[in-house]
Amino acid sequence: MKVDRRLWLWVGVCYVGTLAVVAGVLATLGAGLAPDEQAAFQRVLNERVPALVFALILLGFVWFGIVRWFSRRYPQAARRLAEQTRVVLAANPEYRVVADGAPELEEAAHAINQLAEAYHRALGDLEARSAEARAQVEEERNRLAALMSELTEGVLVCNVEGRILLYNERARRLLAPKGAMAPQSAPLGLGRSVFALLDRDQVAHALDKVQQRLAQGEERPVTRFVASVAHGALARVMVTPFFDADARVAGMVFTLDDVTGLLGREGQRLALLHSLAAGLRSPVANVRAAAENLVAFPEMDDARRAQFAQIVAAESGVLSSRLNTAMNEYADALKASFTLEDMSVADLVSVARRRIETALELPTRADEVAEDLWVRVDSFAFVQALAYVAGRLRDEYGIREVRFRAQASGGFAALDLVWTGAIVASEALSLWELQPMRIGADETPLTLKDVLERHGGEAWTQTHKQSHSAWFRFLLPLGERVAIAAPAAAAVGSRPEYYDFDLFGRIEASRELEDQRLADLTYTVFDTETTGLQPSAGDEIISIGAVRIVNGRLLKQEFFEQLVNPRRPLDPESARIHGIEARALADQPAIGGVLPAFHRFCEDTVLVAHNAAFDMRFIELKEQASGVRFTQPVLDTLLLSAAVHPTLEDHRLESIAERLGVRVIGRHTALGDALVTAEVFLRLLALLAERGIETLGGALAASRETYYARLRY
Amino acid sequence: MDTVKRKVLIVDDEPNIVTALEFLLERRGYEVRVATNGEEAVALAESFRPDVMLLDVMMPKRSGYEVCQRVRERPDMQHVKIVMLSAKGREAEVSKGLSLGADLYITKPFSTQELVERIDALLGAAAKPGAA
Numbered sequence: 001m002k003v004d005r006r007l008w009l010w011v012g013v014c015y016v017g018t019l020a021v022v023a024g025v026l027a028t029l030g031a032g033l034a035p036d037e038q039a040a041f042q043r044v045l046n047e048r049v050p051a052l053v054f055a056l057i058l059l060g061f062v063w064f065g066i067v068r069w070f071s072r073r074y075p076q077a078a079r080r081l082a083e084q085t086r087v088v089l090a091a092n093p094e095y096r097v098v099a100d101g102a103p104e105l106e107e108a109a110h111a112i113n114q115l116a117e118a119y120h121r122a123l124g125d126l127e128a129r130s131a132e133a134r135a136q137v138e139e140e141r142n143r144l145a146a147l148m149s150e151l152t153e154g155v156l157v158c159n160v161e162g163r164i165l166l167y168n169e170r171a172r173r174l175l176a177p178k179g180a181m182a183p184q185s186a187p188l189g190l191g192r193s194v195f196a197l198l199d200r201d202q203v204a205h206a207l208d209k210v211q212q213r214l215a216q217g218e219e220r221p222v223t224r225f226v227a228s229v230a231h232g233a234l235a236r237v238m239v240t241p242f243f244d245a246d247a248r249v250a251g252m253v254f255t256l257d258d259v260t261g262l263l264g265r266e267g268q269r270l271a272l273l274h275s276l277a278a279g280l281r282s283p284v285a286n287v288r289a290a291a292e293n294l295v296a297f298p299e300m301d302d303a304r305r306a307q308f309a310q311i312v313a314a315e316s317g318v319l320s321s322r323l324n325t326a327m328n329e330y331a332d333a334l335k336a337s338f339t340l341e342d343m344s345v346a347d348l349v350s351v352a353r354r355r356i357e358t359a360l361e362l363p364t365r366a367d368e369v370a371e372d373l374w375v376r377v378d379s380f381a382f383v384q385a386l387a388y389v390a391g392r393l394r395d396e397y398g399i400r401e402v403r404f405r406a407q408a409s410g411g412f413a414a415l416d417l418v419w420t421g422a423i424v425a426s427e428a429l430s431l432w433e434l435q436p437m438r439i440g441a442d443e444t445p446l447t448l449k450d451v452l453e454r455h456g457g458e459a460w461t462q463t464h465k466q467s468h469s470a471w472f473r474f475l476l477p478l479g480e481r482v483a484i485a486a487p488a489a490a491a492v493g494s495r496p497e498y499y500d501f502d503l504f505g506r507i508e509a510s511r512e513l514e515d516q517r518l519a520d521l522t523y524t525v526f527d528t529e530t531t532g533l534q535p536s537a538g539d540e541i542i543s544i545g546a547v548r549i550v551n552g553r554l555l556k557q558e559f560f561e562q563l564v565n566p567r568r569p570l571d572p573e574s575a576r577i578h579g580i581e582a583r584a585l586a587d588q589p590a591i592g593g594v595l596p597a598f599h600r601f602c603e604d605t606v607l608v609a610h611n612a613a614f615d616m617r618f619i620e621l622k623e624q625a626s627g628v629r630f631t632q633p634v635l636d637t638l639l640l641s642a643a644v645h646p647t648l649e650d651h652r653l654e655s656i657a658e659r660l661g662v663r664v665i666g667r668h669t670a671l672g673d674a675l676v677t678a679e680v681f682l683r684l685l686a687l688l689a690e691r692g693i694e695t696l697g698g699a700l701a702a703s704r705e706t707y708y709a710r711l712r713y
Numbered sequence: 714m715d716t717v718k719r720k721v722l723i724v725d726d727e728p729n730i731v732t733a734l735e736f737l738l739e740r741r742g743y744e745v746r747v748a749t750n751g752e753e754a755v756a757l758a759e760s761f762r763p764d765v766m767l768l769d770v771m772m773p774k775r776s777g778y779e780v781c782q783r784v785r786e787r788p789d790m791q792h793v794k795i796v797m798l799s800a801k802g803r804e805a806e807v808s809k810g811l812s813l814g815a816d817l818y819i820t821k822p823f824s825t826q827e828l829v830e831r832i833d834a835l836l837g838a839a840a841k842p843g844a845a
Contacts, residue, residue: 293733296826311733427775
């Protein structure tokens with residue numbers, strides 16, 4: 001259209017221009033003639049009007065022809081050349097331009113083709129180099145994966161924020177929940193937080209210890225704890241920091257060992273020993289006392305003698321049955337105490353002080369803590385115990401400050417928690433020993449007695465009247481001094497190869513979430529199947545499926561899939577859509593149990609769903625009952641599709657998938673739809689970027705603007 | 714001295730050991746009373762004023778440790794000799810008992826004869842045995 005108009009414009013300009021020149025020439029000529037000559041000229045002209053008209057028309061055609069010929073050879077040919085060049089640049093570097101205009105343009109085309117050739121070669125080189133690099137990385141990864149799968153320990157690597165960068169199969173098996181609840185869910189996943197898997201306090205405590213030992217100049221501090229992990233197993237966890245090029249801590253390696261069996265056996269062995277010790281001493285004492293009397297006093301009367309004989313007989317019976325029971329229960333006794341580690345009392349005190357000061361806001365002081373005194377201790381549990389006692393002192397006796405004192409005492413270390421003022425009755429401690437420990441808002445199932453028994457320790461109160469001070473004395477077994485390892489010279493420069501993983505550098509900046517780039521976020525893409533379309537009229541979720549997108553990659557192996565018992569009959573209409581039968585749902589958990597598992601799966605991610613308002617409405621109605629809230633941002637592929645293709649009407653999932661070239665498989669299962677939605681979402685991200693929408697805030701704003709945002713379920 | 718009988722308070726919830734100890738100590742010329750739990754022990758200690766307490770650690774109501782601590786809190790009972798008898802014999806428990814004021818900590822089972830000798834020794838000029 002535009003070209004045509006310009007063509008006509010030029011034809012017009014030339015035509016009118018020619019006429020103007022001719023008219024000008026005639027006028028000039030005419031002005032120089034005599035009046036009679038003018039009249040003759042006029043007459044001549046008048047006689048030739050048809051010829052002149054013909055000449056004028058012909059002139060028009062001639063100009064049209066000339067202008068069109070020129071326009072084809074130059075401006076239009078140049079534009080065609082530009083379009084072809086763009087194809088080379090954007091779509092197909094092997095394409096070669098053809099000029100169909102003037103020879104000058106052919107020269108230009110030739111030059112462009114030479115440039116295209118060079119560009120193509122450069123691209124090819126780049127491609128080859130990056131393919132080579134990828135192959136190398138891939139090979140390293142495979143080697144590492146093979147190495148890690150050989151390990152009998154579980155391995156987790158995470159960055160300083162606790163985001164998981166790497167894990168092996170063994171770790172997955174140790175940490176993934178089993179059983180009826182969400183059998184397919186895997187809260188262990190790349191980019192997830194390690195704190196969701198292991199007890200936050202225990203991990204923080206381990207990291208504190210590592211930091212402290214680093215500060216003391218230890219090069220490779222390693223710290224251990226025992227954690228309860230999924231399905232009641234116990235894992236011995238070893239935490240080792242690793243460093244970046246500037247020798248700052250870049251992350252942690254967690255090595256996990258399943259010690260459930262070992263600890264169970266050790267517990268059994270201890271229980272056996274205790275029951276033997278406690279159960280046998282008394283009857284033996286009784287028999288011995290009675291027998292000794294019988295021997296020492298042969299002259300005693302018959303009634304007495306009979307009484308002692310009775311005692312001997314009865315107690316011997318007790319003895320033999322106890323011994324038999326114990327022998328039957330006797331299991332392999334393994335001498336290993338994983339829960340205890342050697343630690344200097346000074347370190348223990350400083351960790352305890354920090355815990356008490358932060359958790360209880362109670363000032364502390366260290367008085368006379370012996371140097372170089374080592375104990376064998378489960379430092380986590382013991383620090384909990386100290387904090388617990390300090391907390392009760394504060395709450396029940398108004399103690400404002402506690403002090404620590406420690407010295408060797410016989411074969412033990414005596415650690416005193418000292419305070420001034422209130423006298424605490426000895427009965428109080430007996431009571432405190434037996435109640436579950438609570439520190440601030442944290443409650444543990446352990447009691448102080450459990451902790452003391454685990455250490456073979458004791459605790460009691462003592463008072464010193466003159467100084468108005470009193471203390472709890474804890475007796476702990478002495479430990480062996482752990483030498484600070486000398487710096488390993490070989491370690492410098494021989495850094496493991498898997499330092500190069502993409503995720504390593506992904507330390508989340510503290511920017512507001514909305515300012516984060518869409519490409520950097522982690523997403524949970526989910527879908528639900530429901531009994532019907534009206535959540536407020538009693539329709540229920542019967543299935544949730546979800547997958548994760550981390551670092552722009554769809555992680556198909558880290559998915560969540562769970563059927564839900566709706567606790568109401570299924571409408572046969574809806575069953576035709578999702579194909580789930582009521583029978584399949586009868587044994588499934590109810591939504592109140594599923595949502596918390598799904599909530600864990602979604603932790604720290606942005607939620608994505610197609611027509612998310614619908615799914616979120618169902619979920620919101622269940623938040624109260626399930627005790628979890630989904631507060632993360634939600635993106636809707638329907639709204640995003642409408643935002644990138646505002647002129648198109650159809651934004652059903654199938655239609656978008658078709659438009660964006662996503663193959664649709666397994667639709668109308670929650671997981672199948674979630675997968676399709678995820679693929680669609682990844683493609684939508686690219687289209688959003690083209691429109692300059694690159695942050696979460698931008699995507700949310702674009703969604704809000706679209707018409708569909710006004711729909712309410 | 715011989716005319717005044719030395720007093721022993723036996724505190725234990727195990728009747729069999731009590732029977733034996735009571736018999737033996739009475740033959741030895743001591744005046745013996747028995748308490749079978751911690752609370753009774755504290756009360757009897759005040760009224761009976763024993764010279765020696767044989768104190769079992771594991772008892773219903775107050776534990777032997779608590780009874781010991783209670784007795785030691787009273788200035789008028791500082792002279793009472795306390796012998797702890799226990800079926801628990803870990804070092805930490807022994808240490809706790811002695812720290813709380815016990816004079817002796819004896820782990821079950823023990824020789825009755827030896828126990829009596831040690832009680833005699835604790836009291837220094839011990840009561841002479843009443844019979845052969």
